[in-house]
Amino acid sequence: MKNRLLALLFLTASLSSCHDFLNLKPEYQISDQSFYQNQNDFETALVGVYSTTRGLYTTSNLLYMSELTTDNAEIQWSSPSADEMQLDQNAVTPTNAYVLAVWRTCLYTISQSNNILNRIDAVNFDQTTKNRIKGEAQFLRASSYFYLVRLFGNVPITNQTFSSPAQVSSADLTLKPQAEVYTQIVADLTSAESLLPATLNTDKTRTSQMTVKTLLGKVYLTQKSYDLAATKLKEVIDAKQYSLMADYKTLSTNGNTNLAETILEVDFLSGQSLGNNYSAVFTPSITSMAIFPGNAQGSGRIVPTLDLIRSYEAGDARKVISVNDSITLIGGKKSYSRYGLKFVDFKAVDPGDGSVSFTILRYADVLLMYAEALNEGGKTTDALLYLNQVRQRAKLAALSGLSQADLRLALERERRVEFLYEGQRWFDLVRTGRAQTVLNAHYASQKLSFSVQDFELFFPIPQTEIDLNPALKQNIGY
Incomplete structure (x- = not known):
């Protein structure tokens, strides 16, 4: 997979920024007549989508936004850039380069996925393979939308493939409400779940049905649809395709590919x-x-x-x-x-x-998300069983007798140390409504004047993109 990703120079009528998304470059356009003619073309295109989305992790752009912005991490370098300091101090401006990079990578992934999904049914090849490619593309599109909606709030939605500037000009590329974005995400994941085979994919860099179920569970949890989240996450648990690694160290050191605990990774x-x-x-x-x-x-x-x-x-x-x-x-x-x-x-x-390798999704997350969903559904005693599985691996004593409120805090503490440097902390605190309480208390304890205000629970829409696309409007407060 590593060599395939590097070897690919996949040219599409898509975006490397929101600007490219709105202004097609003729030399990069690929017509239906010159590409997307057979199964191999679509396989190659799909590798291209994976190659793009790995850009979120290769240079730590996502980790800057999800770890450095929290009480987990800080800068110790003597000469940080202004963009880095903005993230460290939660004073992000619309010109921040890391914010722009994440925005562009997600939109590029969405556009590439659209190219595949809108063309594949017109080409005749094995239906099982076709379903798999469609399912993986839908997952990658949904994952990108999920990052965008959690980081920026209202974002553009499009399922179109553009083959001319006129089509771009006539398209609706305004910001859509979060509820519509989540509807798109759930639709993509539900479809992908039905298209992908139930068997375990031993190549953990690629999407499998359980990968989809795991992300769908996280989406439902974020939406506070706890019964739906619990149902979906329990399906992953009951499938018994994954298990906790006995040694926590194996998860993040050399040779950590295709582990029993890993659900999705980047190599x-x-x-x-x-x-x-x-x-x-x-x-x-x-x-x-x-x-x-x-x-x-x-x-x-x-x-x-x-x-x-x-x-x-x-x-x-x-x-x-x-x-x-x-x-x-x-x-x-x-x-x-x-x-x-x-x-x-x-x-x-x-x-x-x-x-x-970097782990995007793993089984410990399934267990702790399931515990959270059960606890929010009033099943606190049952939830403790799944939290304690993760604690047992960490050589910690089992917890018992906690109230629902106590278990919320216990899960928050557990997720903080279990998923350090895995890009979860910011999303966890925002999802549970604890970001301002926790982070502002952290700043106060350090005698720092930083704070997280209400509007800062979302990042600014990149100013470059607003300048190029008047249909975009800046988030309130920026």
């Missing part, structure tokens, strides 16, 4: 421009540190806060696997410096070119 490969930058952004910018081959230094851009390190319970086996506060220097001495360990490739010659 990376060092030395061939296929790596990620986690080893740089999660580790300190210290010139004399000696944790990488050749004593390379990190960049200190997304390092754990002291509050995060202190949030681990005594005896939690995840702590020594996830974070450290002592860095080895050249010569063997130790120096205090907080840094992340998960997804860091300590074998990488270049910390900006790591090979550890």
